[in-house]
Amino acid sequence: MALIEIKGLTKDYGRGDREVRALRGVDLSVEAGEIFGVIGLSGAGKSTLIRCLNRLETPGSGTVTVDGRLLTGLNEAELRLARQEMGMIFQHFNLLSSRTVTGNVAFPMEIAGRGSGEIKPRVAELLDLVGLRDKAQVYPAQLSGGQKQRVGIARALANSPKILLCDEATSALDPQTTQSILALIQDIKERLGLTVVLITHEMRVITEICDRVAVMEDGLIVESGPVIEVFTRPRHPTTRAFVESVISREDSSRKWGYQPRGTLARILFIGPAAGEPVISRLVRLFKVEANILQGDIGHLQGQPFGVILIDLVGEPAARRQALDYLESLNLPVELLEGAA
Amino acid sequence: MFTTPNLLTMLWASSLDSLYMVSISIAVTILLGIPLGVVLVVTRPGHIMETVWLNKILGFVVNFTRSIPFLIFMVFIGPITKKMVGTSIGPTAVIVPLSLAAAMLMSRMAETSLLEVPTGLIEAAQAYGASKRQIIWHVLLPEARSGLILSATTLIITLIGFSAMAGAIGGGGLGDLAIRYGYQRYMPDVMWVCVLLLYVVVQAIQYTGEFLAKKFSRR
Numbered sequence: 001m002a003l004i005e006i007k008g009l010t011k012d013y014g015r016g017d018r019e020v021r022a023l024r025g026v027d028l029s030v031e032a033g034e035i036f037g038v039i040g041l042s043g044a045g046k047s048t049l050i051r052c053l054n055r056l057e058t059p060g061s062g063t064v065t066v067d068g069r070l071l072t073g074l075n076e077a078e079l080r081l082a083r084q085e086m087g088m089i090f091q092h093f094n095l096l097s098s099r100t101v102t103g104n105v106a107f108p109m110e111i112a113g114r115g116s117g118e119i120k121p122r123v124a125e126l127l128d129l130v131g132l133r134d135k136a137q138v139y140p141a142q143l144s145g146g147q148k149q150r151v152g153i154a155r156a157l158a159n160s161p162k163i164l165l166c167d168e169a170t171s172a173l174d175p176q177t178t179q180s181i182l183a184l185i186q187d188i189k190e191r192l193g194l195t196v197v198l199i200t201h202e203m204r205v206i207t208e209i210c211d212r213v214a215v216m217e218d219g220l221i222v223e224s225g226p227v228i229e230v231f232t233r234p235r236h237p238t239t240r241a242f243v244e245s246v247i248s249r250e251d252s253s254r255k256w257g258y259q260p261r262g263t264l265a266r267i268l269f270i271g272p273a274a275g276e277p278v279i280s281r282l283v284r285l286f287k288v289e290a291n292i293l294q295g296d297i298g299h300l301q302g303q304p305f306g307v308i309l310i311d312l313v314g315e316p317a318a319r320r321q322a323l324d325y326l327e328s329l330n331l332p333v334e335l336l337e338g339a340a
Numbered sequence: 341m342f343t344t345p346n347l348l349t350m351l352w353a354s355s356l357d358s359l360y361m362v363s364i365s366i367a368v369t370i371l372l373g374i375p376l377g378v379v380l381v382v383t384r385p386g387h388i389m390e391t392v393w394l395n396k397i398l399g400f401v402v403n404f405t406r407s408i409p410f411l412i413f414m415v416f417i418g419p420i421t422k423k424m425v426g427t428s429i430g431p432t433a434v435i436v437p438l439s440l441a442a443a444m445l446m447s448r449m450a451e452t453s454l455l456e457v458p459t460g461l462i463e464a465a466q467a468y469g470a471s472k473r474q475i476i477w478h479v480l481l482p483e484a485r486s487g488l489i490l491s492a493t494t495l496i497i498t499l500i501g502f503s504a505m506a507g508a509i510g511g512g513g514l515g516d517l518a519i520r521y522g523y524q525r526y527m528p529d530v531m532w533v534c535v536l537l538l539y540v541v542v543q544a545i546q547y548t549g550e551f552l553a554k555k556f557s558r559r
């Protein structure tokens with residue numbers, strides 16, 4: 001059984017005319033040790049979903065099972081204990097302004113009733129982990145956004161949880177800081193063997209650290225799977241839009257008035273073949289020329305990933321051979337014009 | 341100025357009376373007003389101990405009490421005062437209406453400060469498994485500390501004013517002395533000394549309150 005199992009989860013807000021169906025039957029399972037991302041546009045129900053995971057929000061119907069325990073069936077005291085085994089970080093950090101960094105990190109341990117003999121060394125250890133040892137006695141108001149989120153992470157880890165919930169944890173940060181916070185999350189996940197559930201509206205966050213992703217819309221999960229799969233073969237229009245937010249699939253050759261001479265094809269570079277000199281081989285092996293019109297190669301979870309748009313020029317038979325060759329390498333090809 | 345030792349003694353006694361009235365009232369006001377403010381906040385709809393009927397009743401009682409002019413209130417609850425402290429005149433008797441009226445005011449001011457605590461902080465505490473009691477003690481009160489100190493400062497100063505007024509109907513204290521001697525017996529010196537004393541005390545309290553509020557403000 002997966003570490004987190006969600007079945008038929010619904011949640012309504014308000015009544016009558018003002019009723020909002022925030023979740024309309026969500027099924028989801030998160031495996032131990034993975035980073036699971038949930039992406040969706042504003043209002044899709046992401047926050048509601050993640051808040052159901054520690055029952056900050058009481059679901060309407062359906063079940064949430066965490067580590068074999070039915071969360072939806074716990075009484076208040078049991079729920080508080082269960083929550084102490086989950087860490088959570090927030091978009092706006094939610095640090096206590098009246099406490100120092102040390103005080104904030106100690107907070108969940110005080111809540112759990114640990115003694116100061118236990119708390120003190122643990123706080124020092126956590127501050128080392130997030131790289132804020134020198135800020136121990138500083139108040140949150142004197143920290144930058146990135147530093148505040150580091151405190152948030154240290155605080156979330158205080159009671160050594162198995163699960164870390166991240167509600168738009170990087171949405172208030174600039175791209176560079178986002179990067180460093182994501183790297184930190186990835187790092188602590190590896191080191192501590194955490195399971196991470198994160199929600200975001202930024203595809204970049206998903207491609208950066210997630211193993212699997214679920215795309216949410218209107219209270220439903222419309223598509224889910226391993227990030228590479230969802231990313232390379234998006235089926236739902238919303239998913240496509242998100243993918244395009246990272247790698248442009250738009251054909252910009254039109255804009256500068258390029259007239260295709262052969263077959264206009266978009267090749268998705270993914271998997272082992274993406275590291276090979278595919279285009280130059282193509283040209284060498286078959287009697288074709290490849291005019292590269294547009295390209296974007298990056299990486300997705302440590303693997304090369306990209307899209308290039310080429311105009312394949314040559315005899316129709318040679319073009320067809322060339323395209324077959326690409327297919328044989330398992331590189332998805334999309335023909336835009338002048339099908340061979 | 342004061343050649344008669346009699347007057348000096350009276351001034352001293354009146355000051356002690358004032359101090360007695362005000363300090364006990366302050367203690368009662370804070371011990372009653374802040375918890376009441378907490379209840380007014382946490383029983384609100386959507387808050388950690390939502391109890392709408394209780395919130396409505398308390399809100400009504402507080403507003404009703406606050407809408408009655410203090411002098412009328414003092415007379416109005418005279419019988420209750422007599423039952424509680426055995427007399428309805430003198431400094432001890434003043435403490436009851438004074439504390440009650442001030443506690444109502446304090447509860448509303450505390451409510452305002454407590455409502456300024458961002459809901460995200462309460463949620464974070466809940467997410468870490470904090471109980472309601474822990475949220476009140478570890479989140480709401482410390483986060484609102486600065487605002488609460490400023491409210492209490494304003495309130496203490498108001499209390500001093502109220503206590504001087506209470507003097508007019510047999511409450512004793514500096515206000516009483518100022519009226520009886522300074523005004524009714526045409527001894528402006530006495531009145532001025534009383535006013536000066538009150539002024540010095542009020543200034544000192546205001547300064548201390550602001551200093552503490554600033555010291556505890558970390559936002």
Ligand SMILES: Nc1ncnc2c1ncn2[C@@H]1O[C@H](COP(=O)(O)OP(=O)(O)OP(=O)(O)O)[C@@H](O)[C@H]1O
Pocket residue numbers: 013014020021022040041042043044045046047048049201
């Ligand atoms: N407390 C609430 N009361 C009423 N409606 C709510 C409440 N919380 C959320 N909603 C509604 O539920 C729907 C889903 O909200 P939710 O916050 O889960 O979306 P989200 O995907 O997290 O969006 P965002 O990216 O803007 O944070 C929205 O239509 C929202 O208006």
Ligand SMILES: [Mg+2]
Pocket residue numbers: 046047048168
């Ligand atoms: Mg949200």
